[in-house]
Amino acid sequence: MRPETFHAIVRGDRSGPLAAAARLGLWAASGPYRLGVWWRNRGYDRGRRPVVRAGVPVVSVGNLTLGGTGKTPCVEYVAGFYRDIGLQAAILSRGYGAAAGPNDEALVLEENLPDVPHLQDADRAAAALRAVEELESEVLVLDDGFQHRRLHRDLDVVLIDATLPPHRDRMFPRGTLREPEANLKRAAVVLLTRCDQAPDADATRTRLTTRFPHLTVATSEHRPIELLGGDVPEPVESLRGKVVAGFAGIGSPPAFRRTLESLGATVADFRAYPDHHPYTRADVDDLRAWAARLPPDALVATTQKDWVKLRLPELAGRPLRAVRVGLAVRDGRDAFEAALARVVTGERPE
Structure with missing residues (x-):
């Protein structure tokens, strides 16, 4: 099951008899999983499983x-x-x-x-x-x-x-x-x-x-700190009022979309990939074709976690920028x- 399909089913975003049957099956499987987690933790709590001490905090x-x-x-x-x-x-x-x-x-x-x-x-x-x-x-x-x-x-x-x-x-x-x-x-x-x-x-x-x-x-x-990908870091405020297409391969892609919207960008399109997605040449070609369909003045935005695997300044002539965030x-x-x-x-x- 693809990650996005799994999340849509467990969140209840998908309806119908097939989705209901899938949720019932997942619920049944959660019982043995819960038992396994309990047994493993009990082993550590009772001292039956060895624990390594590093010697520093x-x-x-x-x-x-x-x-x-x-x-x-x-x-x-x-x-x-x-x-x-x-x-x-x-x-x-x-x-x-x-x-x-x-x-x-x-x-x-x-x-x-x-x-x-x-x-x-x-x-x-x-x-x-x-x-x-x-x-x-x-x-x-x-x-x-x-x-x-x-x-x-x-x-x-x-x-x-x-x-x-x-x-x-x-x-x-x-x-x-x-x-x-x-x-x-x-x-x-x-x-x-x-x-x-x-x-x-x-x-x-x-x-x-x-x-x-x-x-x-x-x-x-x-909190967004800066935009990476250009010759020098750019202020995140530069996204305000811009037409942006976003993509992300993180644990919660919708959270990144909300970040773009909170910065005042108009999100024209958005693509979600599985967490830790390894971008292939085919993926890059597909992203370029996707970006080419955007308005000429549009900007493509992604997360720093995705950008470090791509290191591309643009996609189909549209600037590619990564939003660096800090806690x-x-x-x-x-x-x-x-x-x-x-x-x-x-x-x-x-």
Whole structure:
């Protein structure tokens, strides 16, 4: 099943007997999946599964869902925080789709944080030891690590998309939850993302702090910083009033479309690709043919995560620009950064 088809079915965007039958089958399959998640976590909770300690503080940035919460800007934020207070940080990730070299997330982080090493290895425990022994790292940021319990962590930061909080989602494969909301008991910090796109973000925050009093809950949004792809970075305000065609191969393509619209662009057309989509020559030819049908003064926009795999200045004579976004913590920033600082100072809240 194609990712876009899966999401359309589980969200209820598709109706009819076939879609209903598919949802019933996915619901039935979610039972064994939930049981497997419970059994695996129980093994770690009871000490039956071994845990590797890196010897330096480890901060995990993860989520409850299959993706689309905007982890990469948060990983950049956390790693940049430690770099800015004078620590040698390193980022560890599984490296999905990185068999032929650094994947899209690694390329984005390398571009935005060139002075922070990024190790991609399916065995992240081994990568952690290598970062400490060979790179003399003083703190490790574990990308997508909430479910990677084999590596001990000193702080779990969990991202939740405020437009689809876990209480409105379902367990995979009937929904996108990797594990139930109750497992937030393992986390210390929850960062609600895309709060600018969720009118009920404050209600979700209140619900989480009520159900999990131990959590630090902060709100955030992914804020466009600049446009890449030209000779020099351009202000995002230059999109206002422009006719734009967008495409994205990220966890939540609709979120990128909303970003373009929020910048005042008129989105004439939009294409969504699966997350981590590897653009082929055929894809580029197809995008050029698509762009050629746009008005001559139109601009094509994509995400930085897609652009680092293309590195093209234009498509069919239409400028191609990438929107670079950064994490902006709206409410709870001091508490969030205090939690990050405690990991490396050893201080504990009173």
